[in-house]
Amino acid sequence: MKAAFILSVIVGFAGVLAGAHFYPWVQHVRLPSRTSVVANGGRAEEFVIRLPADRVHGAGTAAAGLRGEARPAAARLPADLADGALLVEHFKVRDTGGQVIGVAARHWTDTPDGWAAAWALMIPGRGTLYLTGRGEGAARVDAALARAGFARGTPWSGELTVDLLDEGAGRVVGGSDEFERLVGTYGERWTVTSVAADGELAGTITLSTVTRAGS
Amino acid sequence: MTRGIVCLLGLALGAAAGVGVLYLNPLTEPRPPTFAEADRTFSYRFPESDALLFTHEGDGRLPVLPRGAEKLWENTITGAALLAVALHDEGGKAAVATRLSRPSPRTDFLLEGALLSDDWLITVPGEGSLFVRAENNLWPVVKDGVVPVWYLKRPWRGPTEYRPTEGPHPAGVAVVRGASGRFAGIEGTAVERYELERFGASGPEALTGELRLRLPQSLTVAEQQ
Numbered sequence A: 001m002k003a004a005f006i007l008s009v010i011v012g013f014a015g016v017l018a019g020a021h022f023y024p025w026v027q028h029v030r031l032p033s034r035t036s037v038v039a040n041g042g043r044a045e046e047f048v049i050r051l052p053a054d055r056v057h058g059a060g061t062a063a064a065g066l067r068g069e070a071r072p073a074a075a076r077l078p079a080d081l082a083d084g085a086l087l088v089e090h091f092k093v094r095d096t097g098g099q100v101i102g103v104a105a106r107h108w109t110d111t112p113d114g115w116a117a118a119w120a121l122m123i124p125g126r127g128t129l130y131l132t133g134r135g136e137g138a139a140r141v142d143a144a145l146a147r148a149g150f151a152r153g154t155p156w157s158g159e160l161t162v163d164l165l166d167e168g169a170g171r172v173v174g175g176s177d178e179f180e181r182l183v184g185t186y187g188e189r190w191t192v193t194s195v196a197a198d199g200e201l202a203g204t205i206t207l208s209t210v211t212r213a214g215s
Numbered sequence B: 001m002t003r004g005i006v007c008l009l010g011l012a013l014g015a016a017a018g019v020g021v022l023y024l025n026p027l028t029e030p031r032p033p034t035f036a037e038a039d040r041t042f043s044y045r046f047p048e049s050d051a052l053l054f055t056h057e058g059d060g061r062l063p064v065l066p067r068g069a070e071k072l073w074e075n076t077i078t079g080a081a082l083l084a085v086a087l088h089d090e091g092g093k094a095a096v097a098t099r100l101s102r103p104s105p106r107t108d109f110l111l112e113g114a115l116l117s118d119d120w121l122i123t124v125p126g127e128g129s130l131f132v133r134a135e136n137n138l139w140p141v142v143k144d145g146v147v148p149v150w151y152l153k154r155p156w157r158g159p160t161e162y163r164p165t166e167g168p169h170p171a172g173v174a175v176v177r178g179a180s181g182r183f184a185g186i187e188g189t190a191v192e193r194y195e196l197e198r199f200g201a202s203g204p205e206a207l208t209g210e211l212r213l214r215l216p217q218s219l220t221v222a223e224q225q
Helices: A002-022 A062-068 A140-147 B002-024 B139-151
Strands: A035-037 A043-051 A055-060 A086-094 A100-111 A114-123 A127-134 A156-175 A182-195 A201-213 B040-046 B051-055 B081-089 B094-103 B115-124 B128-137 B160-162 B165-167 B174-178 B186-200 B203-218
Touching: A002 B002, A043 A100, A055 A062, A055 B051, A055 B081, A062 A086, A062 A140, A086 B081, A086 B094, A100 B081, A100 B094, A100 B115, A100 B128, A114 A156, A114 B094, A114 B115, A114 B128, A127 A182, A127 A201, A127 B115, A127 B128, A140 A156, A140 A182, A156 A201, B040 B051, B040 B094, B128 B186, B139 B160, B139 B186, B165 B186, B174 B203
Parallel strands: none
Antiparallel strands: A035 A043, A043 A086, A043 A201, A055 A086, A086 A100, A100 A114, A114 A127, A127 A156, A156 A182, A182 A201, B040 B081, B040 B203, B051 B081, B081 B094, B094 B115, B115 B128, B128 B165, B128 B174, B160 B186, B174 B186, B186 B203
């Protein structure tokens, strides 16, 4: 009886330690990557954001135009960031099949070298991808909408395509885990299909990446 | 029958001892790197004053800020969290940062701790942006806050300082990569520090976070490409 008790204590003790060490405590759901091989090497992958459904948050200064209006309204930038050019946006990210696969942050500002945009795309099962490129000019989407007949405060619908970065104009600069050693290029296209009276944009953002293994 | 009860008691006792050992296990404590000097230090207050957004799955006790913000409920992003904060550097200059977090598959409650993979995108208006990749061990916060305050209903025994950074750099620090403007092509390292003043039913109720950056190595853009 005594031996059984001692053995049970040892088994219980070892079982807990073994579970703490060997059990896969973190297992992210991962969908198959929708990538394709490009002719000159590397792989191409598109990420899609559907507006307004995938917008988690957005806030910017006046220079950002419509996109700078705080959504949700309570999430506006503090007063000491209200001057200058700054736009901070957060989205859910989908694959080309329409499945949500991750989240992303986009920051835009002016720099000594001109406008700049940067993306961090986190796909929990794969890692985080870093993108950076020459950013669009101030209120570029607003200007394109105005040329298409949009007037602020009035609903608009149609189909407007704005390339915030020409295809391949931005740089993929690595990231974490699966993306750690990737380099390459990306393009960013906004397709706007409607604007609500309160300025909420509807449409699609497409990030087109071409990557290859770097050093 | 009696033997079965004795075995069950033994298993329970052994398991309890195992849990106790895990709870006090020094192997899962962060091993903070020495990082006395920093080229730039950014700090923020959470949740009051500097939090622009904090969202996650939304089912736990942690709040979603601001109220009504979209939750990360899809099964492919369960466990992920988005935090956006206004930052201030040591000179008072304002910046903004997004932290994208996810539990790390390296989490191991025997040897490593509760690891979180964090990717920061930091933008200083007029200067540019940079990325910071960090692996943080939150086990001490679980041990000091989550277990006693949430589950044992004990009062918070703070304030407490945490230095959670454990990698991914071999030296146990986070990795900095410049993105644009003044930071383009820069590579460096970083560590985080938290001063947790209050921890309550909804998690951290008063916290000062600090991100200390060292940017010793400047690369040209051409070299980086």
